[in-house]
Amino acid sequence: MAARAEDLLPVEYFHMVFTLPAEIARIAYWNKRSVYGLLFKASAQTVLTIAADPKRMDARVGMTSVLHTWGSALTHHPHIHMIVPGGGLSPSGNRWVACKPGFFLHVRVLSRLFRRLFIEGLLALHRSGELVFFGDLAELxxxxxFTTYLAPLRKIEWVVVAPEARLRHDAKPPFGGPEAVIAYLSRYTHRVAISNSRLISADANTVAFRWKDYRVKSGGKRAVMRLSTSEFIRRFLIHVLPDRFHRIRHYGLLASSGRKANIAKVRALLGVQIAEQNSNPPVTNAIPLTLREPCPGCGGQMRIIETFLRGQKPQSRAPPRKVAA
Structure with missing residues (x-):
């Protein structure tokens, strides 16, 4: 979180959500790496393209995208949570272009471009042989x-939730300032499909947990769901991501390749004074912090022996690794 705090700007932030239709989620079930990757790419390209339109913002924006794959009942529900600063750099790069207060981009425009980009990308994946199908989807x-299966999806409205509170009852309110962004990231970026606080009981036969039915429009209906233990495990494992798949990604101004320079330029344009950080953090005599997780090698307790800022070289050295004969 400290690294992300360094990247935040003193502007309004917006929370957007891009959701896949159930028919696409069925394809994603067997093709997680390809379809989730396309979901990241299509949603980011949608925002970058529309924001750069001279009729809209005419600006180069940035965003942080977080993949969630679950609904409240642990069902398969792939969607992207996107956090976007309220503005961007002008095409010349010498001016900060702020969006209207409390409003970023039109939901309907976002939804239709997202739909087109995603379907085009999915067809390309099919042509290149990167999709597999099983069961009742084998014929695809x-x-x-496959083209026939996708045809009806070109005509429906895809769900994109953005801060248009005056137009939509389900709109996400603007985040406000950077502090709210940090609070969100700390809560949700590394969460799993269900937290311990939602679990009520569990035994060899049944697991009970709290869930919220979002189909009920008046705030959602909270209830208790009871599943067989095997079904609970099956639903939980749906949300295990492919090996080395990154569920948090950054695009546009916040892409890793140019993030540091872009943020420095924006801060300069906004006239923000950044306090210099001490390159040598103070040494304290506090009791070393310990980690809850045991050492994977010996099972003993692990202690934090050093902390350092991003870009600094650690002073401690790891013990030599034993090489098997």
Missing amino acids: SEPQA
């Missing part, structure tokens, strides 16, 4: 059947 291996 044929190009014509």
Whole structure:
């Protein structure tokens, strides 16, 4: 979180959500790496393209995207939570272009471009043989059947939730300042499909947990769901991501390759004074912090022996690794 705090700007932030239709989620179930990757790419490209339109903001924006794959009942519900600063750099790069207070981009415009970009990307994945199909979807291996399956999805409105509180009852309110962004990231970026606080009971046969039915429009209906233990495990494992798949990604001004320079430029344009940080953090005699997780090698307790800022070189050295004969 400290690294992300360094990247925040003193502007309004917006929370957007891009959701896949259930018909696409069925394809994603068997093709997580390809379809989730496309979800990241299409949603980011949607915002970058519309924000850069001279009729909209005419600005180069940035965003942090977080993948969630679950609904409240642990069902498969892939969607992207996107955190976007309220503005961007002008095409010339010498001016900060702020969006209207409390409003970022039109939901309907976002939804339709997202739909087109995603379907085009999905067809490209199919042509390149990167999708697999099983069970009642096996026939979609044929190009014509796949095209026919996608045809109705070109006509429906895809769910994109953005801060248009005056127009939509389900709109996400603007985040406000950077502090709210940090609070969100600390709560949600590394969460799993269900937290311990929602669990009520569990035994060899049944697991009970709290859930919220979002189909009920008046704030959602809270209830208790009871599943067989095997079904609970099945639903939980749906949300295990492919090996080395990154569920948090940054795009545009916040892309890793140019983030540091872009943020420095924006801060200069906004006239923000950044306090210099001490490159040598003070040494304290506090009791070393310990980690809850045991050492994977010996099972003993692990202690934090040093902390250092991003970009600093650690002073401590790891013990030599034993090489098997």
